Amino acid sequence: MYLIIGSGLSGIVIAERIANVLKKEVLIIEKRNHIAGNIYDFKDENGIFIHKYGPHAFHTNSKKVWDYLSRFTGWYPYFHKVRAVVDGIEVPLPFNLNSIYKAFPPTLAAKLEAKLIDSFGYNEKIPILKLKEFDDKDLQFLSNYIYEKVFLGYTLKQWGLSPEKLYSSVTARVPVYISRDDRYFQDKYQGIPENGYTAMVENIRDNPLIKIELNTDYKDIKNKLKFEKLIYTGCIDEFFDFKFGELCYRSLNFKPKTYDVEFFQSLAQMNYPENHDYTRVTEYKYFLNTQASATTVSFEYPQKYETGKNDPYYPIPNDDNNNMYIKYKEEAEKLDDVIFVGRLAEYKYYNMDQIIARALEVFETVF
Ligand SMILES: Cc1cc2nc3c(=O)[nH]c(=O)nc-3n(C[C@H](O)[C@H](O)[C@H](O)COP(=O)(O)OP(=O)(O)OC[C@H]3O[C@@H](n4cnc5c(N)ncnc54)[C@H](O)[C@@H]3O)c2cc1C
Known part of the structure; x- marks a missing residue:
């Protein structure tokens, strides 16, 4: 049996490949009460999809990744645009x-x-x-x-x-x-899954050979589990009981608010480099062009990451953190039956398309 820790994109794509290509059983252990990891979304009371862990716009130049995902979702043709309020004026970024x-x-x-x-x-x-x-x-x-x-x-x-x-x-x-192109990304393929990200992930996992246990932390059950191969997508420092120290992350706090107006701002993402404690405000109805008389926005406050208290979001790119990660990576390479994949296991910021490419590559080279 193959065991996967984490039901984010990296875990779910490898599970899909194992079940559909190798026709083998996979058990996914997920500590949260839902699948999809950080791309999880849900509909609020106005029918607007809210991205619980921050705004996600899909973009890629990889036909392979686009074709792979397009087997599991249709796309709403969305081009992400961002403005920053500078000296009180909205300027495109x-x-x-x-x-x-x-x-x-x-x-x-x-x-x-x-x-x-x-x-x-x-x-x-x-x-x-x-x-x-x-x-x-x-x-x-x-x-x-x-x-x-x-x-x-x-x-x-x-x-x-x-x-x-x-x-x-x-x-x-x-x-x-040096362009008049206001799109945030210039990638060839761009869009939002037409029924949301969670529905896309549900479709990727749709094989009876894939079982998922939610609300289960790997560290609480690790001694009871038997496996042929373990694919681990959680934090690498936690896997090794923090023996070289804790890797630093930046965390985020999202404060959603619903307003009884059709639109709060003029586009999905407004950045505030100069004012306020929040960095950006996301208005979610723009992603799928949802028609509703009310609107939900999310104010995003960066904060210090504290293990066990909030979520790790961004690895902090500097020498100290990188050196610590390299020590963990060397430990990981000594384990033949465990594969470390994903943003937390590789201490690396991956866009969604990059993590899918990485998961497909791992499957093609390791299995
Ligand atoms: C704020 C923000 C905005 C982003 N916006 C974009 C965007 O617009 N476009 C884009 O392409 N990418 C974006 N990304 C990147 C995208 O979120 C990642 O590429 C993707 O989520 C990585 O998937 P993953 O499987 O590696 O990690 P995750 O999605 O984090 O999945 C890991 C899973 O493992 C579970 N887990 C961890 N430890 C354990 C344990 N001990 N036991 C059991 N389960 C465990 C976690 O609960 C989680 O579900 C954004 C990232 C952030 C932080």
């Missing part, structure tokens, strides 16, 4: 040519636009650090503006750390997008 025209007077905006296109070409994403190095006062001004107004405040709230305490890759990724 990533910061692009439309943002420049929103944020600055027309003559300055036209000058910046011309300089960006002349220097880098159209449809290019240029990291703001590269702009800063450029020997041009206007482009340096733009780089500093984005760093100060859009990136710095959000990063301090999101991570509870100044950017220097994170890998420079985090800062290096912040781009100016």
Whole structure:
């Protein structure tokens, strides 16, 4: 029997492959009272799908991943858009040519636009650090503006750390997008499962060879279980009883609120780098274009992760954490019958498409 710890995307995709391809039995142990891990969603009293663990927009360039998921769900054709409130004005993110025209007077905006296109070409994403190095006062001004107004405040709230305490890759990724394309992602395939993420995951697990035990923590039953192979998608430090210390995560607190108005804001996701303690507000009805006279939004407050008290969300990308993870990974590699897969077991941020690609790859190479 194959044993899988965790019914998130990584666990459920491997379970599906074992049951449908190998025709073998799988038992999934899940400590929460529902399946689907962090992509779990449910309908509220107004028929709006709420993403319990934060907003999820699916996007991928992988035809293999898109085709795989499309066997289990139809798609609502949704393109995620994000704006940030900067100096009281809503500007599209990533910061692009439309943002420049929103944020600055027309003559300055036209000058910046011309300089960006002349220097880098159209449809290019240029990291703001590269702009800063450029020997041009206007482009340096733009780089500093984005760093100060859009990136710095959000990063301090999101991570509870100044950017220097994170890998420079985090800062290096912040781009100016020389384009009029307001979509947050440019991937070829984008959408939201038409009946929600949980229904999609239910369809993936729909095989009598797959059994799931909810409300069961692996650590409480691990000595009683027998298995041919164990696929573990929980926290790797917990698996090894924290013998090298606790890996640091950033946690989040979502405060949902229903308003008796048709719309609360102009799009699904509004970021607040400068004001408030929350980082962003998500209005869920936009994802599936749900028609309702009321609306539900969620205010997202980053917070310190405390083992056992709240949920681990984002691995914190710096040297100390990475070095500790490497020690756990070396321990994991000594175990022949246990495979560590997923965002918690590999201490790595994965998008949904990346985790599906990873789960498919694990199945193809290990089984
Ligand atoms: C706030 C936020 C927003 C995101 N938005 C997007 C997005 O817009 N687009 C995108 O592509 N990706 C997004 N992601 C990433 C996406 O959530 C992940 O790719 C995906 O959830 C990873 O699946 P997983 O199986 O690795 O982990 P999880 O979904 O966390 O699954 C792990 C499961 O294991 C269970 N478990 C853990 N320990 C134990 C134990 N000891 N015993 C039993 N069960 C256990 C957990 O309860 C959980 O159900 C977002 C992530 C976050 C944090």
